[in-house]
Amino acid sequence: MTAGKDRQVIVVADAAAIAQTAATRLLDRLKQAKDRAAVCLTGGSSPEGLYRLLAEEPWRSEVPWDRVHWFMGDDRFVPESDPLSNMGMARRLFLDRVKAPRGNVHPIPDDTNYVDAAAKFYAEDVMQFYGAAQLDPARPLFDLVLMGLGADGHTASLFPHSPALEETQRRVIGVAKAGMEPFVPRVTMTFPTLASTREMLFLVDGASKRDVVRRVFAGEDLPAARAYAEGELVWLLDRAAAPEEPHAR
Ligand code: 6PG
DSSP: OOOGGGOEEEEESSHHHHHHHHHHHHHHHHHHOSSOEEEEEOOSSTTHHHHHHHTSTTHHHHSOGGGEEEEESEEESSOTTSTTOHHHHHIIIIITTTTOOGGGBOOOOOSSSSHHHHHHHHHHHHHHHHTSSSOBTTBOSBSEEEEOOOTTSOBTTBOTTOGGGGOOSOSEEEESSOSSSSOSOEEEEOHHHHHSBSEEEEEEOSGGGHHHHHHHHTTOOOHHHHOOOSSEEEEEEETTTOSSSOOOO
């Protein structure tokens, strides 16, 4: 487990620089993956710039679309056509535009009656892709996991004080009540599943996040502070979100 002391922090100028830096890191991870690669996407506004870039040159031609699989760390339990859907957003911004192979996109099911059923089906999809019943720390599930940070310290749909924070057995769980807007039920991967990655990359921009970033870095027990990775744990911030003297590059 990567404790706070192993967290790498990268501060760049602004949201556009976050998108560029994240795209570069994503591409590096894809190049390092020998065969197929797996990326776990995130929702919210922070990854939007990255998603747009991936559909544009030069990135579009550089990504080996045929061998990359795209998952979603958490989603709102709404149809993909709903503007609130995280996978819907990722499809609109890049997956549909680059015509990623259909079978390479793994949405959290939105056609079950209950979040728990969706979670169970998604856990099966993820583990079938992985090809074993248990995750082996020496062979991470993902090459890259993207994460966002909520103003209350949540990440994915893992909200403060939720029993979901302690979940170690189930890979994916239903969250009947969101702790923050939009107040729709969610389905989320749990920390051990998200941790099964060669790199976990937080994308955080804007002055409204500065205080909560400070609290996470100060070691407060917030969900995002509990996130860990078998591989590298990287926090990519823009200058506005960085709590201390910025060193943009
Ligand atoms: C979601 C997200 C959530 C998000 C944070 C940050 O479905 O809402 O996955 O965890 O990453 O709330 O969102 P912003 O980037 O919009 O601030």
